[in-house]
Amino acid sequence: xxxxxxxxxxxxxxxxxxxxxxxxxxxxxxxxxxxxxxxxxxxxxxxxxxxxxxxxxxxxxxxxxxxxxxxxxxxxxxxxxxxxxxxxxxxxxxxxxxxxxxxxxxxxxxxxxxxxxxxxxxxxxxxxxxxxxxxxxxxxxxxxxxxxxxxxxxxxxxxxxxxxxxxxxxxxxxxxxxxxxxxxxxxxxxxxxxxxxxxxxxxxxxxxxxxxxxxxxxxxxxxxxxxxxxxxxxxxxxxxxxxxxxxxxxxxxxxxxxxxxxxxxxxxxxxxxxxxxxxxxxxxxxxxxxxxxxxxxxxxxxxxxxxxxxxxxxxxxxxxxxxxxxxxxxxxxxxxxxxxxxxxxxxxxxxxxxxxxxxxxxxxxxxxxxxxxxxxxxxxxxxxxxxxxxxxxxxxxxxxxxxxxxxxxxxxxxxxxxxxxxxxxxxxxxxxxxxxxxxxxxxxxxxxxxxxxxxxxxxxxxxxxxxxxxxxxxxxxxxxxxxxxxxxxxxxxxxxxxxxxxxxxxxxxxxxxxxxxxxxxxxxxxxxxxxxxxx
Numbered sequence: 001x002x003x004x005x006x007x008x009x010x011x012x013x014x015x016x017x018x019x020x021x022x023x024x025x026x027x028x029x030x031x032x033x034x035x036x037x038x039x040x041x042x043x044x045x046x047x048x049x050x051x052x053x054x055x056x057x058x059x060x061x062x063x064x065x066x067x068x069x070x071x072x073x074x075x076x077x078x079x080x081x082x083x084x085x086x087x088x089x090x091x092x093x094x095x096x097x098x099x100x101x102x103x104x105x106x107x108x109x110x111x112x113x114x115x116x117x118x119x120x121x122x123x124x125x126x127x128x129x130x131x132x133x134x135x136x137x138x139x140x141x142x143x144x145x146x147x148x149x150x151x152x153x154x155x156x157x158x159x160x161x162x163x164x165x166x167x168x169x170x171x172x173x174x175x176x177x178x179x180x181x182x183x184x185x186x187x188x189x190x191x192x193x194x195x196x197x198x199x200x201x202x203x204x205x206x207x208x209x210x211x212x213x214x215x216x217x218x219x220x221x222x223x224x225x226x227x228x229x230x231x232x233x234x235x236x237x238x239x240x241x242x243x244x245x246x247x248x249x250x251x252x253x254x255x256x257x258x259x260x261x262x263x264x265x266x267x268x269x270x271x272x273x274x275x276x277x278x279x280x281x282x283x284x285x286x287x288x289x290x291x292x293x294x295x296x297x298x299x300x301x302x303x304x305x306x307x308x309x310x311x312x313x314x315x316x317x318x319x320x321x322x323x324x325x326x327x328x329x330x331x332x333x334x335x336x337x338x339x340x341x342x343x344x345x346x347x348x349x350x351x352x353x354x355x356x357x358x359x360x361x362x363x364x365x366x367x368x369x370x371x372x373x374x375x376x377x378x379x380x381x382x383x384x385x386x387x388x389x390x391x392x393x394x395x396x397x398x399x400x401x402x403x404x405x406x407x408x409x410x411x412x413x414x415x416x417x418x419x420x421x422x423x424x425x426x427x428x429x430x431x432x433x434x435x436x437x438x439x440x441x442x443x444x445x446x447x448x449x450x451x452x453x454x455x456x457x458x459x460x461x462x463x464x465x466x467x468x469x470x471x472x473x474x475x476x477x478x479x480x481x482x483x484x485x486x487x488x489x490x491x492x493x494x495x496x497x498x499x500x501x502x503x504x505x506x507x508x509x510x511x512x513x514x515x516x517x518x519x520x521x522x523x524x525x526x527x528x529x530x531x532x533x534x535x
Contacts, residue, residue, distance in 0.1 A: 064108065064109075064110050064111050064112065064113075065111070065112070065113040065114075065115060066088060066090075066108055066111045066113070066114045066115070067115045067116075067117075068090065068114070068115070068116045068117070068118075069117050069119070070116075070117060070118030070119045070121070070123060070145065071119060071120075071121065072119055072120035072121055073120075073121045074096075074121045074122045074123060074124075074147075075092075075118050075119075075121060075123040075124070075125075076092070076093040076096065076123070076124045077090065077091070077092055077093075077116070077118070077123075077124070077125050077126070078090070078091040078093075078125075078126040078128065079091075079114065079116075079125070079126065079127045079128065079140075080128050080130050080156075080158050080159070081114075081127065081128065081129050081130065081138065082130045082131045082158060083129075083131055083132065083133045083134070083136045083138070084131035084132060084134075085131065086109055086110060087107050087108070087109055087111075088107070088108045088109075088111040088114065089105060089106070089107045089108075089158065089159075090105070090106050090107075090108070091104055091105050091159070092104050092106075100159045100169040100170065100171065101169075102169065105159070105169070112137055112138065112139065113138075113139045113140075113141075114127075114138070114139070114140045114141070115141045115142075116140075116141070116142045116143065117143045117145065118142075118143065118144050118145045118149065119145040119146075120145050120146045120147055121145070121146075121147045122147045122148045122149060122195075123144055123145065123147060123149045123150070124149065124150040124151075124152075125142060125144065125149075125150070125151050125152070126151075126152045126153075126154070127140055127142075127151075127152070127153050127154075127188070128153075128154055128155070128156045129153075129154075129155050129156075129178040129180075129206065130155070130156060130157055130158045130176060130178060131178050132178050132179045132180070132181055133178070133179070133180045133181065133184035133186065133211070134181050134182045134184060135182050135183055135184060136184045136185075137184065137185045137186075138184075138185070138186050138187070139187045139189075140186075140187065140188050140189065141189045142188075142189065142190045142191065143191045143193060144190070144191065144192050144193055144195075144197060145193050146193055146194040146195055147194075147195045148195045148196045148197065148222075149192060149193075149195055149197045149198075150197065150198045150199075150200075151190050151192075151197070151198070151199045151200070152199075152200045152202070153188060153200065153201045153202060153203075154200075154202040154205070155176060155177045155178040155202075155203075155205040155206045156171065156176045156178075157171060157176035158171075159171040176205075177205035177206065177255075178205075178206060179206060179207040179208070179209065179255075180206060180207070180208045180209070180211045180213060180260075181207070181208075181209045181210060181211060182209070182210055182211070183210055183211060184211040184212075185211065185212045185213075185214075186211070186212075186213050186214070187213075187214045187215075187216075188201065188214070188215045188216070188217075189216045190216070190217050190218065191218045191220060192217075192218060192219045192220045192222070192224055192269070193220045193221075194220055194221045194222055195220075195221070195222045196222045196223045196224060196271075197219060197220070197222060197224045197225075198224070198225045198226075199217050199219070199224070199225070199226045199227070200226075200227050201215055201217065201226075201227065201228045201229070201264070202227075202229050203228075203229060203230055203231055203232075203255075204229045204230070204231065204232035204255070204278075204280075205232070205255060206231055206255060207231055207255040207256050207257070207258070208231060208256075208257045208258070208260040208262060208286075209256065209257075209258045209259065209260060210258070210259045210260065211260055211261075212260065212261045212262075213260065213261075213262045213263075213264075214262075214263050214264075215228070215262075215263070215264040215265065215266075216265050216266075217264075217265070217266045217267070218266075218267045218269060219266075219267065219268045219269035219271070219273055219295075220269045220270075221269060221270050221271060222269070222270075222271045223271040223272045223273060224268060224269065224271060224273045224274075225273070225274045225276075226266050226268065226273070226274070226275050226276070227275075227276040227277075227278075228264055228266070228276070228277050228278070228290070229277075229278040230257070230262075230278065230279045230280070230281045230288075231255035231256060231257050231281050231282075232255055232278075232280045232281065233254045233255060233256075233280060233281070233282055254282075255281075256281075256282050256283075256284065257281055257282070257283040257284070257286050257288065258283075258284045258285065258286065259284070259285045259286060260286045260287075260288075261286065261287050262286065262287070262288045262289070263289045263291075264289070264290045264291070265290075265291045265293075266291070266292050266293070267293045268292070268293065268294050268295055268299055269295050270295040270296055270297060271295065271297055272297050272298050272299065272300075272324075273294070273295065273297075273299045273300070274299070274300045274301075274302070275292050275299065275300070275301045275302065275319075276302045276303075277290065277292075277301075277302070277303045277304070277317065278304045279304065279305050279306065279307050279315075280304070280306045280307070281307050281308075282307070282308045282310070283307060283308070283309050283310070283313045283315060284309075284310040284311045284313060285310070285311035285312050285313060286311075286313050286314075287313070287314045288313070288314070288315045288316065289316050289318075290316065290317045290318070291318050291319070292317075292318070292319035292320075292321075293319070293320055293322065294319070294320065294321035294322035294323075294324070294326055294351065295322050295323070295324070296322060296323040296324060297323070297324045298324035298325045298326055298327075298353070299321050299322070299324060299326045299327075300326070300327045300328075300329075301319055301321060301326070301327070301328045301329070301348070302329050303317065303328065303329065303330040303331065303346075304330075304331045305317075305330065305331065305332045305333065305336065305344075305346070306332075306333035306335075306336055306364060307333075307336050307337075307344075308336065308337040309336075309337065309338045309339055309342035309343075309344060309392070310337075310339045310342060311339060311341060311342065312341045312342065313339070313341075313342040313343075314342070314343055315342070315343065315344040315345070316344075316345045316347075317345070317346050317347070318345075318347045318348075319347070319348045319349065320349040320351055321348070321349065321350055321351050321355065322351045322352070323351055323352040323353055324351075324352070324353045325353045325354045325355060325356075325403075326350055326351065326353060326355045326356075327355065327356040327357070327358075328348050328350070328355075328356070328357045328358065328359075328398070329358050330346060330348070330358065330359040330360070330396075331360060331361075331362055332346075332359065332360070332361050332362070332396075332411065333361070333362060333363060333364055334361040334362065334363045334411070334414045334415070334416055335363050335364060335388075336390075337388060337389065337390075337391075338389075338390045338391060338392040338393070338394055338420065339391055339392055340391040340392055340419075340420065341392060342391075342392040342393075343392050343393045343394075343395070344392075344393070344394050344395070345394075345395045345396075345397075346359065346395070346396045346397070347395075347397045348397070348398050348399070349399050349401060350398075350399060350400045350401040350403070350405055350407075350429075351401045351402070352401060352402045352403060353401075353402070353403045354403045354404045354405060354431075355400050355401065355403060355405045355406070356405070356406045357398040357399075357400060357405065357406070357407045357408070358406075358407075358408045358409075358410070359396055359398060359408070359409045359410070359411075360408075360409075360410040360411070361410065361411045361412075361413065361414060361416070362414075363414045388417055389416065389417025389418060389419055389444070389445070390416065390417065390418045390419065390420050390421075390422060390447065391419045391420045392420045392421075393420050393421040393422075393423070394418075394420075394421075394422055394423070395423040395424075395425075396409055396411075396423070396424050396425070397423075397425040397427070398425070398426050398427065399425075399427040399429060400427065400428050400429045400431070400433055400435070401429045401430070402429060402430045402431060403429075403430070403431045404431040404432045404433060404458075405428055405429065405431060405433045405434070405435075406433070406434045407426045407427065407428060407433065407434070407435045407436070408426070408434075408435075408436045408437075409424050409426050409436070409437040409438070409439070410436075410438050411424070411438065411439040411440070412438045412439055412440040412465065412467065412528070413440065415440040415441055415442040415467075415469060416439065416440065416441050416442065416445070417441065417442050417444050417445055418441050418445045418446075418447030418449070419445065419446055419447050420447050420448070421447060421448045421449075421450070422439070422441070422447055422448070422449050422450070422451075423449075423450040423451075424437050424439060424449075424450070424451045424452070425437075425451075425452050425454070426452070426453045426454070427454045427456065428454065428455045428456045428458070428460050428462070428498075429456045429457075430456055430457045430458060431456075431457070431458045432458045432459045432460060432500075433455060433456065433458060433460045433461070434460070434461045435453050435454070435455055435460060435461070435462050435463070436453070436461075436462075436463040436464075436465075436524070436525070437451060437452075437453050437463075437464050437465070438463075438464075438465040438466070438507070438525065439451065439465075439466050439467075440466070440467040440468075440469065440528065441467070441468055441469060441470060442469050442470070443469045443470050443472065444470065445468070445469070445470045446470060448490065448491055449466065449468075449491040449492070449493070449510075450491065450492045451464065451466055451491075451492070451493050451494070452464075452492075452493075452494040452495075452496070453494070453495045453496070454494075454496050454498060455496065455497040455498040455500070455502050455516075455517075456498045456499075457498060457499050457500060458498075458499075458500045459500045459501045459502060460497055460498065460500060460502045460503070461502070461503045461504075461521070461524060462495055462496075462497050462502055462503070462504050462517065463495075463504065463505045463506065463507075463524040463525045464493065464494075464495045464506050464507075464508075464512055465506065465507035465508045465525050465528065466493055466507075466508040466509075466510045466512070467507075467508045467509060467510075467528040468508070468509055468510055471509060491510070492513075493510055493511065493512040493513065494512070494513045494515070495512055495513065495514045495515070495517065496514075496515045496516050496517075497515070497516045497517035497518070498516055499516070501518050501519070502516065502517045502518055502519070503517070503518070503519045503520075503521040503524065504517035504518075504519070504520060504521065504524070505520065505521055505522055505523070505524035505525045506525070507525045507526070507527055507528060508528060509528075
């Protein structure tokens with residue numbers, strides 16, 4: 001019996017060996033078996049970061065593609081791009097202590113493309129431009145992966161040692177700036193993927209001159225926050241109207257966009273998202289296109305416009321907020337300057353849903369202050385070389401789309417100075433909408449105005465008010481005599497309620513064409529006050 005068992009085991013062993021020899025070589029993964037009662041509780045992993053790198057040489061231009069691969073845990077990666085030294089330094093915060101240890105820093109040379117895939121986990125990626133791009137090309141493609149992730153772009157400084165004996169480095173985030181100049185190209189392509197992500201594109205300390213910048217931001221699924229700040233001029237160095245820190249009369253950190261092409265596209269994706277745009281810029285002979293696309297949920301778009309557009313600049317902000325009950329809040333600096341060959345266009349589409357779209361004016365006089373300071377110090381910079389106000393064209397279009405929308409354009413306080421063309425359109429679309437457009441131009445204005453309020457289908461409330469203070473000889477009450485305006489360009493003012501039973505109202509001292517309205521409601525618009533006294 002024993003001999004039979006031995007023979008059987010030997011035969012079985014031979015058969016198994018014959019089968020195993022036919023299998024290819026494989027990696028054996030470790031497996032643990034345990035009963036549910038004895039299973040250990042899941043252990044919270046500390047912040048662990050990407051540890052896989054792949055660098056490939058591009059045979060065409062002998063430049064490398066740096067690939068950074070994350071983990072399924074919480075990765076924290078900072079990329080310091082130093083084009084002046086042709087170096088890219090990567091800091092991996094492996095222990096999660098937010099200290100830049102020398103052992104966590106690696107530097108790569110001759111890099112042109114950077115590809116990052118952080119995979120799962122709540123990851124954070126910072127891309128810091130630490131020196132000027134001059135005839136450089138850089139492409140940065142990022143997939144943040146699933147999780148509540150964060151991406152930041154900014155200008156800054158390389159980390160440094162505070163003492164020779166120190167084992168860790170420090171970064172001064174308040175100092176350092178880098179420009180994109182001399183036929184350079186920068187492309188940022190960031191995909192948030194699933195999760196509640198945050199993406200910040202901060203170009204406030206970065207001038208763009210004779211170069212091209214392309215930004216693509218995709219929020220993906222989740223409630224995301226996206227912000228984009230353009231090159232910024234800052235009056236922090238002005239004390240009592242005199243700049244104490246700059247020999248040319250302009251504050252430190254004064255950034256420009258000159259002879260550049262900037263295209264920024266943001267797809268917010270699904271979820272209740274927030275988009276923030278800040279334009280406090282001096283832009284000359286450039287094209288700036290900003291496009292925002294919302295998803296099917298309720299999105300919010302916050303927009304602050306304060307700029308000086310010189311030369312043949314074309315500036316455009318377009319948004320289609322998509323479905324959901326969306327909101328747009330646009331603030332326009334009434335002291336902004338638009339040169340005679342420049343144009344600015346704000347076009348916001350609410351899409352489906354009950355949307356709230358507002359565009360209103362405020363005043364800082366910041367552009368004129370910078371210009372006056374530059375002229376005082378004998379420099380050629382500043383929009384006061386051509387004049388003040390709108391010499392070219394400003395077009396603002398708010399379209400509520402389907403749903404019961406609220407659309408308001410309020411540019412009456414403070415008054416605008418217009419020597420070119422001002423076009424304002426408030427459109428309700430389908431649904432029972434509330435649409436109001438009011439504007440006021442000061443005594444120095446002599447422009448052409450095209451203003452319309454369209455209610456569309458449904459029982460709407462529509463109102464249009466326009467006050468032209470240039471029609472008065474001097475600072476007087478509105479009951480004073482009006483100047484002859486026979487030499488002024490022809491303007492158009494239209495109030496059209498569309499189909500439905502509409503309530504309407506008008507105010508101001510211009511001839512407004514009123515169509516397709518049924519009931520006058522004088523409480524919709526307050527009357528304009530007396531002619532504003534210039535300060």
